[in-house]
Amino acid sequence: MPKVQTNGNELNVGLTDKEIEQIKDELKRDPSITEWGMFDVMLSEHCSYKSSRPKLKLFEDAEKNYDYVLAGPGQDAGVIDIGDNYALAFRIESHNHPSAIEPYHGAATGIGGIIRDILCMGARPIALLDPLRFGPLKNNPHSQWLFKYVVKGIADYGNCTGIPTIGGEVEFDKSFESNCLVNVACIGLGTIEDFNHAPSRAYNPRDYIILMGGSTGRDGIHGVTFASRTLTEMSEADRPAVQIGDPFTKKLIIEATLEAIKTGHIRGLKDLGGGGLSCALSELTGDGGTGASVDMGKIFIREPGMNSFEVMLSESQERMAFIVKPEGLEEVLNVFRKFEMAHAVIGRTDDTKILKVYDGNNLVVNLPANALSDPPTIPRKEKRPDFLDDLLSQKTPKALRKLDDIIYELIASENICSKEWIYRQYDHEVGIRSVLKCGEGDSGVLRVIGTNKFISSSVGTNSKHCFLDPYNGSKGGIVEICGNVIANGAKPKAMVNCCNFGNPEIPESFWYFSESVKGMADFCREMRIPIVGGNVSFYNEDEVAKTVIKPTPVIMIVGIIEGEENIITLPFKDVGNDVLLIGDTQAELGGSEYHSIIYDMEGGTPPKVNEKKIKLIWDFLFELYEKNLVKSNHDVNKGGFIITIAEMCFKNNIGANLDLSSFKEEGLKDDELLFSESTGRFVIETSKLDYDTIMDLSRKFKISVKRIGTTQMEPLIHLKGLKTTNFTLNLKKMKQLYDSTIPNLMDK
Amino acid sequence: MSIKIAVIEFPASNCDLDALHVLNNVLNVEASLVWHNQFKEKDYDGAVLPGGFSFGDYLRAGIIAAHSPAIDEARIMLKDGRPIIGICNGFQILTEAQFLPGALLRNESLKFICKWVNLRIENNKTAFTNRMKIGDIIDIPIAHGEGRYFTDKLKELVDNDQIVFRYIDEKGIAASDANPNGSMDNIAGVCNLEGNCLGLMPHPERASESILSPKGTTHGKLIFESMIDFIKRRRK
Numbered sequence: 001m002p003k004v005q006t007n008g009n010e011l012n013v014g015l016t017d018k019e020i021e022q023i024k025d026e027l028k029r030d031p032s033i034t035e036w037g038m039f040d041v042m043l044s045e046h047c048s049y050k051s052s053r054p055k056l057k058l059f060e061d062a063e064k065n066y067d068y069v070l071a072g073p074g075q076d077a078g079v080i081d082i083g084d085n086y087a088l089a090f091r092i093e094s095h096n097h098p099s100a101i102e103p104y105h106g107a108a109t110g111i112g113g114i115i116r117d118i119l120c121m122g123a124r125p126i127a128l129l130d131p132l133r134f135g136p137l138k139n140n141p142h143s144q145w146l147f148k149y150v151v152k153g154i155a156d157y158g159n160c161t162g163i164p165t166i167g168g169e170v171e172f173d174k175s176f177e178s179n180c181l182v183n184v185a186c187i188g189l190g191t192i193e194d195f196n197h198a199p200s201r202a203y204n205p206r207d208y209i210i211l212m213g214g215s216t217g218r219d220g221i222h223g224v225t226f227a228s229r230t231l232t233e234m235s236e237a238d239r240p241a242v243q244i245g246d247p248f249t250k251k252l253i254i255e256a257t258l259e260a261i262k263t264g265h266i267r268g269l270k271d272l273g274g275g276g277l278s279c280a281l282s283e284l285t286g287d288g289g290t291g292a293s294v295d296m297g298k299i300f301i302r303e304p305g306m307n308s309f310e311v312m313l314s315e316s317q318e319r320m321a322f323i324v325k326p327e328g329l330e331e332v333l334n335v336f337r338k339f340e341m342a343h344a345v346i347g348r349t350d351d352t353k354i355l356k357v358y359d360g361n362n363l364v365v366n367l368p369a370n371a372l373s374d375p376p377t378i379p380r381k382e383k384r385p386d387f388l389d390d391l392l393s394q395k396t397p398k399a400l401r402k403l404d405d406i407i408y409e410l411i412a413s414e415n416i417c418s419k420e421w422i423y424r425q426y427d428h429e430v431g432i433r434s435v436l437k438c439g440e441g442d443s444g445v446l447r448v449i450g451t452n453k454f455i456s457s458s459v460g461t462n463s464k465h466c467f468l469d470p471y472n473g474s475k476g477g478i479v480e481i482c483g484n485v486i487a488n489g490a491k492p493k494a495m496v497n498c499c500n501f502g503n504p505e506i507p508e509s510f511w512y513f514s515e516s517v518k519g520m521a522d523f524c525r526e527m528r529i530p531i532v533g534g535n536v537s538f539y540n541e542d543e544v545a546k547t548v549i550k551p552t553p554v555i556m557i558v559g560i561i562e563g564e565e566n567i568i569t570l571p572f573k574d575v576g577n578d579v580l581l582i583g584d585t586q587a588e589l590g591g592s593e594y595h596s597i598i599y600d601m602e603g604g605t606p607p608k609v610n611e612k613k614i615k616l617i618w619d620f621l622f623e624l625y626e627k628n629l630v631k632s633n634h635d636v637n638k639g640g641f642i643i644t645i646a647e648m649c650f651k652n653n654i655g656a657n658l659d660l661s662s663f664k665e666e667g668l669k670d671d672e673l674l675f676s677e678s679t680g681r682f683v684i685e686t687s688k689l690d691y692d693t694i695m696d697l698s699r700k701f702k703i704s705v706k707r708i709g710t711t712q713m714e715p716l717i718h719l720k721g722l723k724t725t726n727f728t729l730n731l732k733k734m735k736q737l738y739d740s741t742i743p744n745l746m747d748k
Numbered sequence: 749m750s751i752k753i754a755v756i757e758f759p760a761s762n763c764d765l766d767a768l769h770v771l772n773n774v775l776n777v778e779a780s781l782v783w784h785n786q787f788k789e790k791d792y793d794g795a796v797l798p799g800g801f802s803f804g805d806y807l808r809a810g811i812i813a814a815h816s817p818a819i820d821e822a823r824i825m826l827k828d829g830r831p832i833i834g835i836c837n838g839f840q841i842l843t844e845a846q847f848l849p850g851a852l853l854r855n856e857s858l859k860f861i862c863k864w865v866n867l868r869i870e871n872n873k874t875a876f877t878n879r880m881k882i883g884d885i886i887d888i889p890i891a892h893g894e895g896r897y898f899t900d901k902l903k904e905l906v907d908n909d910q911i912v913f914r915y916i917d918e919k920g921i922a923a924s925d926a927n928p929n930g931s932m933d934n935i936a937g938v939c940n941l942e943g944n945c946l947g948l949m950p951h952p953e954r955a956s957e958s959i960l961s962p963k964g965t966t967h968g969k970l971i972f973e974s975m976i977d978f979i980k981r982r983r984k
Contacts, residue, residue, distance in 0.1 A: 155860050159891070160801040162762025248804025251760040338783065339759065425860045427891040429954050430799075432766040440962065447959065449769065564959060747857075 009033045013040040019376075026371060034308045034357075034364050038278040041313055045538055047275050048375040051504035052536040055514055058521040062494070062530035069494065069530050070192075076120040076200050076271065077188070078532025080494050082560055084451045087195040089121040092131075092185035092459065092498040092556045094537035098243070099153075099182035103146045107153030107182050108245035112317050114186040115161060116271030119254060119320070122198030122261050123188025126431055127446055128158050130168040130184055131459045131498070131554045135177030137414055137745045143172070146180045148746060153245075154184075155425040160247035161254065164434055165426035166444030169460035172414040173596075175467075175550045178542040183498045185459055185556045189448065197261050201288035202268045202323040205351040209281075209292060212336055212343040213253045214318035216277075217302030219243050221313050249318040249341075256339040257320060263335065265328020272319040278312045280321045281355055286369035291354040294347035296364070308357065308364040323349065382514045383507035391468060394603030396589050399671055403719075404727045406598055407642055407674075412737035413597045414745075416639045421742040441570050442484035442635055445561065454561040456490035462637070463550035464591035465677070468606040470512045473591070474519035474553045475609040476679040478529070481555040483635035486618055487682060489568040489625055490559030495524065496533040500552040504538045512551040513538075519609075520553060526611040529557075566625060570634045571651035572685050572711045577631060579656055579709040580694070581641055583617050583681035585663070587672040593638045594675035607679045613703065614680040620701040621682065629690050636681035641708075642674045644683045645717065650735050658709035661721030670722045685711060751777040751979050754792040756822075758784045758813045763799035763835065763953060770953045771796070775972050787818040789825040793979045797822075797838030799891070799951060809852065809894045810840030819845045829982065831875040831944045831975050836892055839937070839947030848938055848947045849910065850899035856930025860893040864962060865928055867913040867936050867950060868920060874912055874943040875978035879970045885920055886913075886967035888950040890928060890936075895949040897931035897938070905938060913937035913948055944978075946971075 004011050004020060011033055013020075023031060023039055031039065045051060062072035070087055071079035077091035095110025111128060118125045132150060135143035158165045163186070202209075260266055268288065270280045277299075285292045296308055302316070324332050329345070336343040357365035399406075410416055423438035435454060436445035443458040458481050466473030482492045497520060502509030513536075524531050540549040561567055589595055590604030624630050636644045645656055663673055686694060691707065698705035717734075720726040753771055757764045764781055771779035779796075789795075803812035813819075819841075822832055826847065834842035842848045855861060869877055869884040880886070905911055913936040917926035922934040929949075937948030955961055955968030 159860055159893070160760065160762075160804065162760075162800060246804070248760050248801065248806065251762065251801070251804075424862055427860070427862050429862060429889055429891060429951075429960070430762055430766070432769065432954055432957075432960060435959055437962070 004036050006030050006033050006036065011036050014044055015040055019043055022376065032364055034312055035367060037309050037313050038365065041275040041278055042282065043375050047279055049536060050375060050378045051380050051538060052513065053377045054379060055517045058517055059531045060525055062532045066530040069532055070195060071121065072532050073534060075533065076117040078494060078496050079121055079195055080532065081192065082453060084453060085191050086448060086451070087123065087190050087192050088455065088558060089118050089123040089188040089190065090186065090496060090556065090558055091117045091533050092183055092496050092554065093117070093535045094498050094500055095182045095184060096179060096500065096537050096540055099150055100178065100180050103149035104153040105244050107150040108157040109243045109317055110182055110184040111154055111157040112245045112250055113273045114184045115163065115250060115254065116273060116320065118186045118188035119257050120198060120200050120269050120271050121188060122194035123190035124258055125163045125186050125188045125254065126433060127187040127444065127457065128163050128165040128185065129444065129457060129459045129556065130154055130165060132168065133171045133173065133176040133181035133552065135174055136172045143177060144746060150180065150182055151422050151425055157245055157247045159427040161251045162430050164428045164430045166428050166434055166446065167438065167458055170419055170422065171463060173463065173550060175547060178545050178547060179540045179549050181500050181540065181549065181552055183500070183554050187455065187457060187558065194261055197264065197266055198269045200268065200270045200283065202284040202290050202292070202349045203288045204267060205290055205349050206326060207267055207349045208324045208326060208329050208345050209294065209347045209349065210322040210324055210332065210343055211299060211346045212256065212320050212322060212341055214246060214249050214316055215300045215302040215342060216311055216314045216319070217316045218306065218310055218314065219316055221310060221315065243315050243317045246318050252339045252341055253318055253320055256336055256341050260322065260332050260335045263328060263331050265325045265332050266322055267325055268323030270321045272321060274315060276313055276315045282369055284321065284323060285349065285355055289353065290349045291352035291369050292347055292349045293356045294358070296357055296359045298344045298346045300342055300344055308359045312357065312365065380504050380510045381507040382511035384511050385508040391603035392590065392605065394601060396595065396604060396671065397599055403670060403674065403725060404729055407729060408734065408737060410593060410597060410639045410643060411646060411734050412741050413593060414741060415593055416643055417741035418738050420739065421746060436488060436567065436569065442487040443490065445488055445567060452563050454567060456485040456488050456559040456561055457557065458484035459554060459556045461552055461554045462591070463552040464596065464602065465606045466516060466553065467550040467602065468591045470515035470551050471519040472608050473606060474516040475523040476607055477553060477555045478520060478523050479609055479614055479679045480635065480637050481557045483680065483682065485557050485559035486621060487568065487633040487635045488561070489566045490561045492529055492557050492559045494530045494532045494558055496556045497531065498534065498554040499536045500540055500549060500554065501538055502541045502548040509548060516551055516553045523609065523611060527615060568625065568630055568633045570632060570648055572648045572654040573631045573652070575654060575711050575713045576688065577711045578686045578688055578691055578707050579645065579658070579711060580684050580686055581681060581706045581708045582684060582703065584678060584704050585666070585668065585673060585676055585681065586678045587668055588676045588678045589672060592675055592677045594640070594671065607677055609679050616701045616703050617680055620697060620703050623697055624694065629686055629694060630684050631687070632685040634683050636683060637677060640675040640677060641681065641683055646734050648683060648685070649717065649731050653715050653731065655712045655714045655716045655731060656709050657712050657718045659721040660708060660719065662706050670724050751976055752792045753777055753779040754782045754787055754795045755779055756784055756787050756795055756797055756818050757781050758802035758816065760804055761798050761800035761802055761837065763951065767796050767798045767835070767953045770956045770972065774956050774969060775976060777976060784813070784816045784818040787821050789821040794831040794975060795822060795825060797832065797834040797841050799836030799838060802837055802841060810837060810844040813841045814844035826945050829944055831978055833876055833975060834947040835951055835953065836949055839949055840894065842945065842947040847945050848940055849901060849905060850897055850938060852894050853896040853898050854894050855896055861928055862889070862891040863928065864889045865950065866916050866918060866926070868916045868922065870911045870914055871909050871939065874939045874946055876946045876971050876974045877912060878977055879974040885916065886970065887961065887963055887965045888952060888955040888968050890950045892949055895929045895931065897935040899932060902933060908941055910938050910941065911935055912939050912946060
């Protein structure tokens with residue numbers, strides 16, 4: 001790691017030699033030690049996106065191309081106009097590195113950070129969703145420890161702040177064993193005026209800068225530079241770089257901030273997250289075209305003797321910076337006094353375009369504001385990994401076991417089984433908006449009180465598919481998550497993503513990122529889905545174990561449902577109805593749970609995505625919804641459609657009599673038919689009386705719809721029409737396996 | 749004259765707006781959000797201590813809020829016979845303030861639990877259950893980490909008819925597997941001797957609109973309706 005020296009002080013920095021030269025050239029002097037620290041943080045991958053920015057340019061400009069997008073990438077959160085004078089803000093972020101070292105506080109402060117991002121947009125946070133990834137739990141105390149405390153960290157923080165956790169995703173895979181992934185997403189709701197009052201910029205000189213919330217301590221110094229490295233044996237020693245969360249203070253910050261915004265005197269707003277004050281002040285002024293002068297002595301610190309380096313780089317949690325009109329200062333301070341929140345006027349903006357920080361009479365920071373907020377990028381090399389050809393050519397072994405045994409094993413597997421153990425620990429109802437609660441649908445559905453609108457949101461991706469084909473796999477992730485909201489009746493409105501990848505300095509890892517971004521960009525452009533924000537987490541590698549995570553571009557979609565009557569749910573409703581499979585099933589077992597669980601193999605041919613077909617399926621479904629023809633809907637993903645059907649049976653204990661003989665001409669083997677994870681498919685329940693109407697429509701939309709069975713009273717799933725065998729599955733046994741896997745691993 | 753109910757907001761109460769919404773928009777009374785140290789009992793016909801994590805549950809759930817000036821005001825209100833309901837964290841505050849007997853301990857599972865449960869009405873003479881019959885079953889959600897009811901005076905509570913709700917299974921039996929948190933005798937809610945102060949762990953404000961209920965019920969509303977009826981009758 002390079003060292004820099006100033007006035008006899010020495011500092012290890014994560015900067016490259018080239019960056020060090022560039023900084024000296026621009027300033028025409030040696031920076032102070034505090035300034036070096038600020039550059040180190042601001043130019044870290046985590047803050048500057050120096051590797052990823054050139055690729056992220058592939059995403060089309062959401063603000064320019066979609067009239068309902070109010071804020072796009074580059075802001076603290078994406079914001080869309082959902083009508084009725086409401087704006088919806090949402091964002092997803094990673095907190096992987098801290099959680100891998102200290103799962104409880106790592107996850108908790110991840111929630112804390114994402115809440116602040118939403119709050120910055122002037123919106124009340126109304127929902128959390130958490131996509132999580134760990135190593136397999138079975139016989140793995142380390143994975144169990146991470147899993148248990150990540151869930152507890154999320155629960156304790158989210159529950160206390162009164163924000164319901166309405167959804168999430170969990171995947172268990174060996175590649176996440178030492179690098180668990182903790183992604184956190186938040187949705188906020190506000191009026192259009194609230195949003196307009198809260199830019200994350202300081203546009204006006206002579207405004208006051210107020211710091212409000214928690215005190216500034218020595219915790220979390222250099223958290224972002226820690227997140228911009230791979231994990232090593234030294235990482236345990238980085239534990240002090242993990243911040244400590246305080247959800248009580250956060251709850252008060254939420255209320256105090258929202259009340260302060262209502263005064264109309266706030267002109268800018270920024271949370272202190274990664275990079276602390278350095279980041280917040282330079283972004284506020286640098287992006288706003290102003291400068292500022294800050295008195296370090298005014299900043300309330302947690303312990304005596306902190307120097308300017310520590311104060312500027314501290315990532316202590318629960319802090320917000322406000323830019324306040326001079327005439328409104330007293331009124332805003334009164335709000336903070338009511339909530340008994342610590343606060344201080346730490347400086348004022350000016351028109352110098354220079355950020356100055358004084359420690360007493362000493363000028364300790366004197367930098368052009370945009371020197372920090374507009375860092376250079378680094379072009380990275382990319383190379384397709386050599387091992388891929390071997391993986392893609394792997395063939396599925398001959399079936400070793402009976403198909404029914406395989407299905408029982410799949411439904412009990414960690415990735416497919418019920419996640420109730422997790423969501424029971426989350427308050428998913430506080431706020432009284434949760435209409436479809438955890439486990440009741442493919443997405444979480446919230447009402448917007450006072451309107452007839454409903455918000456549907458889901459998160460996730462398929463890292464196994466992405467590992468084999470990042471371009472199609474990333475598209476497939478969007479298809480699946482859009483499928484979740486569509487299954488509940490919502491039109492996908494916008495997307496954010498959280499790209500979790502390996503070390504960008506390694507060409508193979510960067511290739512995965514590059515292909516994934518290309519896939520997402522192509523898909524969203526074709527399907528007219530704006531990408532309104534995102535987060536990139538690189539360096540998810542463990543140098544000691546020599547493992548890289550599977551590429552994980554997590555997708556978050558928000559959709560809107562107009563009218564309660566248009567909400568569709570997952571469980572079968574009645575007996576004697578048709579069970580229809582929508583979309584093509586192909587021989588695409590590569591990266592399937594079937595391969596992974598039954599044969600412990602990762603290769604094969606993964607699913608491809610054809611946007612044109614997907615588009616037709618979605619249009620077809622909305623036509624069916626319009627005509628009120630769908631009684632229940634569930635999208636097909638992990639484990640294939642047989643798992644989808646079992647999940648639809650569980651809630652009302654309704655069975656299904658399936659006949660798959662109509663697949664005869666597709667030439668699929670039995671396991672391909674049952675377990676392929678071909679994208680864009682749905683299982684719907686419809687009335688027999690509507691069959692002809694539905695088939696006419698399927699021909700009009702030129703999509704594949706097959707009647708594969710009928711719902712029945714008997715709590716069994718009968719399967720016939722396969723090539724090799726007929727068999728019957730017992731719902732009670734399936735449900736028992738589905739429900740008990742995680743409790744058995746975690747509570748016994 | 750309209751009925752005025754205070755929803756008392758402590759730092760980090762988080763079901764305050766939910767209770768306010770239900771009282772104002774579902775029950776159509778005049779409810780206001782009152783910051784805890786500004787609460788004056790004389791302005792209201794009754795009060796709600798909402799759920800949440802007052803003062804971050806620091807020290808012990810409800811203990812710091814129990815020392816707020818709002819509690820002195822509440823004491824006067826209760827003495828005067830006006831109704832006060834404590835929901836979830838509000839229940840914890842009421843026991844810490846010793847308005848209600850017993851204590852709420854960490855759930856037996858040591859985990860936070862959020863789910864819908866069934867309650868049986870054990871006493872319909874309180875200010876909050878007069879719209880129901882003894883033995884009625886209501887459908888309502890819980891969401892708490894510290895809801896295990898404990899008392900060293902169980903017999904007294906039974907003798908004085910202070911047990912208002914018990915957790916039961918779908919057949920109406922207070923079985924141990926219907927007990928979500930290990931509460932003594934499946935107790936979900938208790939009242940004071942006068943019956944004008946109720947504490948319960950489940951959330952009636954989450955069960956007052958059919959759209960929020962998995963079974964389409966609105967049983968939580970009965971509790972607020974009873975409270976309003978009680979206020980109306982007191983006025984006569």
